Amino acid sequence: MLRIGIPSALFYYVYYPLWKTYFDELGTQVITSGKTTRKLMDNGVREALADACVPVKVFFGHTMAISDQVDYLFIPRIVCLNKKTVYCPKFLGLPDMIRHGIPGMPPIIDVRVDARERKDSILSAYYQVGKMLGKTSAQIIKALLKAQIKQFKFQRLLCGGLQPLEAIDNIFNGKHNKPPDNQGQLKFAVVGYPYIIHDQYISVAIINKLRRMRINVVTPDNLSPLTVRIQRHASPKRLFWTFSERTLRATRYFAGRNDIDGIIHLSAFGCGPDSIVDRFIQLDNYSSTIPFMSLTVDEHSGEAGVSTRLEAFVDMVKRKRRDIT
Missing domain, CATH: 3.40.50.11900 (Rossmann fold)
Structure with a gap:
């Protein structure tokens, strides 16, 4: 079974339920890097650019923590989702910084998502990922639909007062957290x-x-x-x-x-x-x-x-x- 690594940083707090469900439905194993620790932070500080912000340094540490446990790292190049604003340039450059800045990294899935270029940019991005993993169009669409349903449940829990980590616990670990x-x-x-x-x-x-x-x-x-x-x-x-x-x-x-x-x-x-x-x-x-x-x-x-x-x-x-x- 293919193992997909998702660093527990940056977009993790926004899209993890969507990503995990999508890869689970495609028959892969999702591996995350867990909580940020002092050691993880120190590793990231050592490898990241000197002028990088703290979250980017932490992201470096998280990728290093799981690099030897996975077949692929999932670091999508998310540029724009609303056709109006874009994400930080360091976000856009993360796949390249990780690929060329840290030796021994596994292959990186860095599919580009830019809603300004085409209306179906999100669907196209997930379709590319599915095809990269050798899945059929029917399998990809089914997995994406289930992932979107799980993401909707996640959003509903957030609107109910839970914070992201609490909502993730409710969805994937059977917890019954209440605000x-x-x-x-x-x-x-x-x-x-x-x-x-x-x-x-x-x-x-x-x-x-x-x-x-x-x-x-x-x-x-x-x-x-x-x-x-x-x-x-x-x-x-x-x-x-x-x-x-x-x-x-x-x-x-x-x-x-x-x-x-x-x-x-x-x-x-x-x-x-x-x-x-x-x-x-x-x-x-x-x-x-x-x-x-x-x-x-x-x-x-x-x-x-x-x-x-x-x-x-x-x-x-x-x-x-x-x-x-």
Whole structure:
């Protein structure tokens, strides 16, 4: 049985249910790289470009962790899915960086997906992958349909309040996770890129830390694509980058809700687009009536420092609520 490796980083937090189901239905074995660890991070830092952002360095580490366990690595070159915005250039170059930057890598499936080039770009991409694996057209279409159904279930769980890793656990591991509901407590929106927020090593487990403080947490992943798309931020023009535009629109939505007590923007040091997003959030005055904190993390971020800042922010928000009431 062919073994397909999917690094547990970047797009993993968005499309893993779709990808795993698709490859499972085609009769291959999917192998992931597990959670980010200090060793994995160090390996990635050693091999990645010096000016790469933390998530890209982590991705290098994840590919190295499974390179000797699989027949292929699945690293699609996803350029554009909405015909309007594109993904970060480093995302587009990942297959080449891995292929030429790390010796001894297995063959990489780097099919290109660009909705600006053709309407059926997604179907075409999966068709190419299926044919590469020697499958018939009927097998490919059947696998893709089942994968899309599983991805829809994943999206529904996210809209119900679960975070990506919790939803993945529910779908593939038979867990019955439910979003914690601390009645009467504060609710914070943690905004940013999914592969930063939900990688517990990069984010220093920010969601778990807030929950232990009895804070209800929501993220952009809990919003439906339609909810995000119809938001209008105050910027005079659309940002070029897909995740940046998504973060701005999600922040606009959360800032307009009465049940959000605080907004935290979690960003990665070394990410150019993310630094612009943080500035836009503040300049656009999204959180003029809601306490806002910007928190930047990198490979050297310490848990104690992040915890101290979170505790101070929570105390400030609680004090503000007491003053109002």
